Amino acid sequence: MRDLLAPKSLLRLATAIASSLGAAALLAFAVTTPARADADAARLSLAKSLAMLKTGNISAARNHAQAAIKEDPNWGLAHAVLARAFLSLGDGLGAEGELDRAKAAGFDPKRAQQLYAHAYLLQGDAKRALSTAATVPPRFAGYAVRVGARALAAQGDLPGAQRALANLLSVDPGNSAAWSDLGRVRFDGGDVGGAIEAAVKATALDPANIEALTLRGELVRGQYGLIAALPWFEAALARDAYYHPALIEYASTLGDAGRYGDMLDATRRALAARPGSAQAYYLQAVLAARAGNDDLARTLLQRTGDALNGLPGALLLGGMLDYEAGGYEQAINKWRELVGRQPMNITARRLLGAALLRSGDAQGALDVLRPVAARFDADSYTLTLVARAFERTGERDWAGKFLDRAAFPARDASLPFGTDDSLAVLGGLANDNPDDPVRRVVFLRGLADAGDYGAALAQAQALTRTSPGAPAAWLATGDMLMVMKRYDEASAAYRHAADIRFDEPTMLRTVDALDHAGHRAEAANALALFLSQNPQNIAGQRLAAHWQIAAGEFDAAIETLENLRQRVGNGDAALLTELAYAYIGDGDETTGMTYAKAAYTLAPLNPATTDAYGWALYQSGDNKGAVQLLEKAVSIAPEHAMLRWHLGQAYADFGRGSDARAQIDAALSDPTFTDREAAAALLKTLV
Template identity: 75%
Template sequence: MLERSPSAFSVRTEPVEAPALPETRTRGRRRRRSGRARRWGVFLAACGAALLCVLLFAFAVTRPARIDPASARVELGESLGLFKLGNISAARLHAQAAVKADPDWGLAHAVLARVFLALGDGVAAEGELGRARAVGFDGDRAHQLYAHAWLLQGDPKRALAEAGKAQPRYADYAARVAARALAAQGDLPGAQRMLAAVLATTPGDSAAWSDLGRVRYTSGDLAGAIDAATRAIALDRNNIEALTLRGELVRGQYGLVAALPWFEEALRRDAYFHPALIEYAGTLGDVGRYGDMLLATRKALAAQPGSPQAYYLQAVLAARAGNFDLARTLMDRTAGKVTGMPGALLLGGTLSYQAGAYEQAIEQFRQLVGRQPMNITARRLLSAALLRSGDAKGALDMLRPVALRGDADSYTLTLVARAFERTGERDWSGRFLDRAAWPSREGSSPFGTDDSLPILTAAANEEPDDPVRRVSYLRGLIDSGNAGDALVQAHALARDNPGAPAAHLAVGDTLMVLGRYGDAATAYARAADIHFDEPTMLRAVDALDHAGRRPDAANVLAVFLSQNPQNVAGLRLAAHWQIAAGEWDTAIETLEGLRQRIGNRDAALLAELAYAYVGADDTETGLVYAKAAYALAPMNPATTDAYGWALYQSGRNGGAVQLLEKAVSIAPGHAVLRWHLGQVYADLGRKAEAAAEIKAALGDSSFQDRDAAQAVLKTLGS
């Protein structure tokens, strides 16, 4: 039988007889070593072959690709065309292909750098500019590009200096970069002057108009920002920066829903434009479209891996779903790059508070209040954290401007009361608990103040452009009895800042204090034309309602909710009016939706649900809600009345009359409470007492159920 030569890939299939060998130990050891050596040799040969393959593959991969100038020109032309159409992400891919096809072409590197700048990546842009210069690109043509790259990297001073070196043919671009650098340094007037100079010579520069819009937006001139963004889009419909800015402005001017088409328009041009994706995702979340929000954040992460803004928005989603551990993990992934955002400070502080890390929460909430002194939610949260940490005095100092407002909410007033308890001032604690229990509040107003007028005047004169100080000064004038002077100052503020909604709000607030509700509504309408947010809506509705224009007020609320369907304050007000109008089923739907989001610890919400269910003839469900509301706030006249009314409607008059009498004793000036008590007295045959209560209700000009009350009075012979 033939025997094949031994190799690493051949195996004998049949045994072959070997020649006899002497049986010696030495020869046996040699034979065994020879077998091992043969096996090691086979193994090393295989390793050598594999290593050779790896080396050949590495050489094939790392050796310079064949330069293809023709392909590079085609790819660069595609990139420039897409860039002009606003598809920056696709332009980047083609510019990268051009660089790959001809890595020695400096212009291709420079164009890729310009694309990276449009995408907001200053580090990548600077890297490409360095490669462009290394292969011969004229550095004098790149000063404005370097300036832009350094600005994006957070060095406006260096950017400003570099922009000044740009050649005359790039002067407009350099001036735009310089203006943005000035704005980054806080010189907003200087930035606007520089952009105005560019537009004076080149009025058709869409990019300059969008830059001006952004600077005006930052400075608070929202009307001017709207005008600039509108002009930018009219000049170049593919200006996706302007489209994104217009979406942000529309979101404030008209509402969330109206803003979505603008972001979608930008994303139709570039589906991976990161700024538009972030704004789109945030707006979708506020509208309540959480699934679409998540998809948009994932797309943003695909466009910009590691995007801190996308991780922050995902953390917001997780927190809304109650998954606080996931929210913390996602916030950690932002690597601290969103800490300057007010929303991130609010979320971070809330997560720290929820975890019991009160000192961390205090630090973040304090930063937020420092940046937004008028942010009532931030002040409440900071005060709660201070109170938990044992700093009752600090909590009082933080809440004072809010608690002095006529429309201070019950939670704020309760916090103040608890803080006074901690400091041992129980008389003051009782006063604020009484206010917290009151069933209705005054309309929106500016912050109250307990500083003297000279102090407020000095503060306003020291920084006349500070709106917070000027508003405090106006309030000080009103509190000191100088309402006329306050109105003059408010009108001056509006004249100086016609595009700033806060100035028109100041006029409206002053007119409300003076009791000129119709004029106040007009001032609020001017503010709403520029920025229609929750505080503006609440002020406008309050003014119109006080002016006796409830249908107009209801229309304002309806328009606001059509654009901001998840707004809690708007939904609360809508439900209250639905109950007043007897629209029980609609009120139940609104309130149950709120309860799912807010939870079961809001006494006022539960009391409103009780009224709605009782009105819809579901007294047993109404009684459950009324009892729960009363258990949470037994000294609140609204919850007490709701419980008594539910008992009355279920035929339990004995318990009902006790609760309704208690409610009236707490708030004797509230017409609805007296009307309810009057009806129970009438059913119990206590005619004189019933007539007295009903007449007291009718004595309030704002009382709505006048026809029904008059009819009951007639049956009582009064």
Template identity: 65%
Template sequence: MKMFATTALGAIALTGVAMSVATPAQADGAIAKHDLVLSLGLLTDGNFNAARSYAEKAIKADPKWGLAHAMLARTYLALGDGIGAEAELGRAAANGFNMTRGHQMLAQAWLLQGDAKRALAEAAKADPRFGGYAARVTAKALALQNKSPDAIALLGELLNADPGNSYGWSDLARIRYNTGDVAGAAANAQRAVALDPNNLEALTLRGELMREQYGLGAALPWFEGALKRDAYYYPALIEYAATLGDMGRYNDMLDATRKALAAQPGNPQALYLQAVLAARAQNYDLARGLMQRTGGAVDDLPGGLLLGGTLDYQAGAYEQAIDKWRELVGRQPMNVTARRLLGAALLRSGDAKGALDVLRPVALRGDADSYTLALVGRAFEANGERDWAAKYLDRAAWPATAGATPFGSDDGLAVLANAAANDPGNPVAMVGMIRGLIDAGQASNALDRAKALAAASPGAPAAHLLVGDTLMTMSRYGEAADAYRRAADIKFDEATMLRAVDALDNAGRRPEASRVLALFLGQHPENIPALRLAAHWQIAAGDWDGAIGTLEDLRSRVGSRDVGLLAELAYANIGAQNVDDALDYGAAAYEIAPMSPAATDAYGWAFYAAGDSDKAKDLLEKAALLAPRQAGIRWHLAQAYADLGRNAEAKAQIALALGDPSFAERAPAQALLKTLG
């Protein structure tokens, strides 16, 4: 255990020891030593950029002082600049710095450059006095080599010997986060911050974890806390900028990226975020220019592939876009946005079968969006399969508002079980097998295995989601909601929120479901699925003005070509007695999609509200033909018939509506039926 005797900032300790015995050789030595002392203090206080500046001043005062170069190297390491640190350590050695004190720093410099093997070899040479620092570098190098269990064990040994090592705790948190153990990472990061409030790595990681666990707004104070200590700390700036962008605070996002570029001129991440911002504003030429300035550094990253494909598509380079999105789907098969884009591009290029292959896993979900369902319907049409096309186009007209569900799978249970058996330590394979058991109707077996996985990985939200998903298939909604709550306590993201809301609603706990939705929207005010669900519930509750506000907010984000959104705006304005607005929205929806039963019903119902039952009847009859099993349309048509004195037809429509167990307006329908005789 003696190798772990030093504190987390072992390099700072070594610098302080060296300062007590070494003095500058030049006449300006007093100035150099003063600046170096200031640099050390600023580094300890978490102001890394200022520490670098004073180390540079010390070198300027005495260029031949090896310790000053070593201190500058230490600031470069704190700022994540492995190349700069390596260069300064070379200058330090050339000017008399004893490198037996610097092996651990050189190891970290190589690690920051991605050379884990070289880092491990150099860390092994570290003086035992700096063993804690060397152990941290070793652990991170092991994690980089996909040996996270070994890395976690090594850090556990370090922290048992030195529990006050803040940077050891933040390293452990980062490794656990990367393995999916969000709960364990959060606890470790919290411990790191408590031990050293100036640990910028821990503060930034705490923000990332808070963003996952509780939402965008909850993350901001942690990034801001890091930036109060060092306004140009790049890792916090870039995470801060990305979070602001996701919240719709685009001006603030732009300011943060500009500051990030001031900290690291030409940094690809900051330029990429600016390109995303430009693309959101539909300034595609600017976005392309910014992406070109990255020098291709982000082109192969998921975000770069998504944006690059979008820019190619906008420029008419469809094949290049397809190649990028296909690569992204291959890496992230659960990325719904990427599948939707790729499917649309393939369909446009004439590859209907390829589009179906890509979109099928999304379309099989109970909560598939109307755009994806319409794409699938058109792909089946292009293949000449009109029966299947009609099925999906019907679903597109009346998309479900159910919670998020897992992708469907074409693989049989035997294939999935074999994959899990061949790789028993792979949780992804185990999840696939459990989902296969659910699809095969073996819910009890699936539940036992899901609970075992959750017990083995209590800090992994995906394991608790799996328990909830299994319970949902068994109609045990209350228990499913409890499982989703456990997942939400670890990671409160869109998928978890939608599942929790759906489970609570099915369990008859709509007020709790509404609170969960409101809490999520408080943290993610720009989230489109959450806004859609909120508007849908506001309409169901008769909160017409609230629904109009939410839907108008949505329209500002998704544009005025979303037929479902326009139809709901028509319904909400009818409820609020804004008849002229209702007619405008109904007409707009109908003009875009005259064969959509939702648009046709909304337009007809708006005419009914305006007192024109004749026009309403024509449209509502058409809507009933387009969606004969939709009870709400039958009820609207019944009222139009009743107003026109066509009582027998009105009674027939009411009977059809009442035949649907899910029909929500049974009381007024039965009341009207009595008056018709």
């Protein structure tokens, strides 16, 4: 114990963490004897703080530094160490205050410039952070470079930030903090593959780097899924149970995985770590909204104040709560801002279009929804909104066209999202900064919208060569190949993207391409892998249920679909249709009829709902009613083989052999038709 209290022992502890604390600034005061009588207690507390910083327990380091200051308020070193803890916890204001106190107590300000620069950066003043970092003495240059790089990134100069960090790492390759900074900058710039590489190196060099552990969790969440990410956040929290950034990411991941109780516990810990945390209140508001408690969600969201202004998730949730409460103008304002920030956010455009239409601004709704409705894979809801908007403007011919599309929207491969800028403008923006993959992707989207798929594909493929770690480049390449019906090549491109980030859009693209290429087993494996990591994902569950029905696994399909219905309600015609098919396939015609009728009531012009209702009537023995509906379904979608197969069976039972043969022949002519054996057997019995 006596050795631990001695100045030399404290000196050794300070030296051990010199790279992260600014060693010379601390060592200059490590041998200074505190003036108070309880100097030994202050020394012990500060020694513990330094030890905790080294092991990654920043919250404990802060507490011990505060204890040292309480025991000796005039010890400059203790204030400097507390400032360093505050910086690691993201508290720039607290850090600046402690640095000022350290300076007032005699701490050399020249040895704290890098810490001041970091504090300014955390307060959002990137310009001041850069100018301050430029005054840092050479002995602290590594820290200053890191702060400067993060300031450049905050100003939007991601390539410059990466170059600065790469230069630092070329002379100091063992700098774990610099690797984690580089990983964050690469992640923000869309180079997910490069971010993964940097984060792996950061955690390997220093397993106590909780910032790197948290980043690793975020990257694993995108690369492999929710469940795989949890251990990384837990590893960070095992070192510091109250590390706020890890708690927020952990809570968000738990919620998406359906572990709502654990999510709530994590948000409460985040509030304990940072009282008034806007992020924690936002996550609690999301949790309340999911539980249907809009009043509580609204109250919690209000507690965030202005801290989350502009955050896409908060704008989306706030608009939904306003809309539910009848505050349509407030909802419109929030969703308009969201669309302005994320013009490719289809969900936001749908919501804004619906709100504008309800408020009487039909033309505004058309302007917002037009880019979505122009897609080949536009959903029925959006197309119906557009049709209603055209009705309001008196353009009934256009309204009729979009209602026809809404009844059975084509599910072709989608073109990239449209843009209002000209190709010349987009090309100029891309050429101004060729290292920016985002601008290159926008340019190739413009080429695709103009119909120049070959040039768009060439741009996308070039982007995969210059930015191989950017999933957007591989997705763009796959999208172009899908439009060109080169499915095997598209699935290969999507697999490259999935190796970097396996999220819902990547999964859906990968599964679709593999299925189109005839690799259903591989597609099923990809879907199963995604759902194993993202068990609450609605799109994945829908697709799984559809395939379960196709495979005759009706019990499993019913379980999947009923769970979905509990979550999305009874207003989804497609979901009710699938439930009808599943129950009928399972031999429960009564329940199947109930769902089929409900689906048909919601969407009487949709061929799938019409066919389901007709098929339910056929199974119940009402051949006449069945034939009428099945004929209607085929007239809407004559190219759909399964609809013709159902109608053929009804014709056969109704004694219309020649008509049945014609329908079955048409079904068999489609190479994608799967029920070929049964169709061929029935065909042999027809005369």
